Amino acid sequence: MSDAWLERLAIDECLALLRASEVGRIAFVVDDFPVIVPVNYRLVEASGHVWLAMRTRPGSVIDRAPMNVAFEVDGIDPVHRQGWSVLARGTLHHVDPDAEDFGENFDLHSWIRAERDAWLVIDPFAITGRRLHAEELQWAFHIRAYL
């Protein structure tokens, strides 16, 4: 059985998809249980490095999340049986928006600044993506894409 219909995406394409999306899902582990939460995010790029930046409320479940996280975005169209997904694995860090170098590293002028915000970034150590094509009748996100 061939996986040829499943296209593994190059990193540039993964980044383009991350750049174009606004909503993803972050997953982490709390007391041995996985937690998955949809979240607004931005891809932040500086000096050849990328981060996934998120804003949340201090004390929220994301603000209290442990360091190891996974992050996923997708665009899936079951009607036409095509789509893509990008998965990032990385570490979650708190950032201080009042720090002097914050504005240099993160382009935040397009974000709404609100009081009591907590800012977090995911520093990804792995980014993978795959795309499924419409001509394939046997549509599915097969797990081999992750191996």
Next chain:
Amino acid sequence: MALELGRWSLVVEAGGAENDDMITDTRVEILAADECWTLLRRSEVGRLGVAIMNQPDIFPVNYVVDHGAVVFRTAEGTKLAASVLGRAVAFEIDGYDAARGEAWSVVVKGRAVEIKTMQEVFDACDLPLFPWLASPKPRFVRIEPESVTGRRFRVDDSTASDAASTGAHRSASE
């Protein structure tokens, strides 16, 4: 540019809503269980969150709701099968209702149990799951729900037009 946070600017509050003190946030509507299941029956693709030691992972899967549980299919020897069987998992779907200007998400927490008896497998084979890659030993997995929670968020008007354009394919897919 100032509004580029977009249609889900309240979604970050969803995480916060797990705090007791956030439940009262009037911008977040807690969905009743039957509404959560209605949304689950309408969707076809969700994201499975798993924990291996302390490392989380997310797998998009297509699924069906059967006998009050989320059922999906995997294959012997895959990372997914190894990751989920017998373990606690979180299963998430979300979507955006452009007509109502509302976004929503539903999370099922439970244990992933393999469907093992012959009758169960026969029953599962009749479910309208998309055929995954043909496998000599396909496995059906059922998430026995321990909790089902759902939230709906109002998206303010200033971001609605942006949401309509970016959310068009998403609402169709979810």
